Amino acid sequence: MEFKFQDGLIPAVIQDRKSGKVLMLGYMNEDAYKQTMTSGFVTFFSRSRQKLWTKGETSGHRLLVKEIRVDCDSDALLIQADLAGPGCCHLGYKSCFFRKLTPDGEEIILAREFDPSKVYGDTEQESQT
């Protein structure tokens, strides 16, 4: 299987297997993809930290891989996963997509599932996709 990496990265959309909600979008390099496939836990390459990053390594909110798909152009991945924990977003929401955009601005449309300061404390947060 040959992917088309762009600058060494491919975007991966994470979808909650049970609810169908899109939880987040991250980027994988070849090593992150291999580690995801072999470990069974979603692992990204953090562009800001320039290193592999297994989602949930701080919070425990890991993403257990159930299925990996690739698109027609082989330049995007869609991963069905089970989320271990109350929320995927480092700000305490189920999904990182918790803001709706309108011509007038933005609106928060999800409720917080957990208090991020209790989960992440002073540790490096997991936001840097």
Next chain:
Amino acid sequence: MEFKFQDGLIPAVIQDRKSGKVLMLGYMNEDAYKQTMTSGFVTFFSRSRQKLWTKGETSGHRLLVKEIRVDCDSDALLIQADLAGPGCCHLGYKSCFFRKLTPDGEEIILAREFDPSKVYGDTEQESQT
């Protein structure tokens, strides 16, 4: 609303509003986003053709925008849309994510919804996200 564009682009995940299926991932520049917001039809910036591209301009399989969300880092969009037509993918499938990856290779897991040669003919295809 300020997005974090990367090289002028932001990825946009398109999700079918009714079924929850993820249909495709494309990229928008600022003009594509504005046109999407004002026209109500998903419009991308084609990286290979280097121009705006309203999904469905050839096939008629347009994506009617129902909701636009942005993620916590403001560097990815999630768009809920209604698909006008039998399939979103230029290869005839409902979703561009029609191949499942396994350690042994890939497997097609969706059925074709239409014959692409009848829809696209000899025209430039809509694959170039």
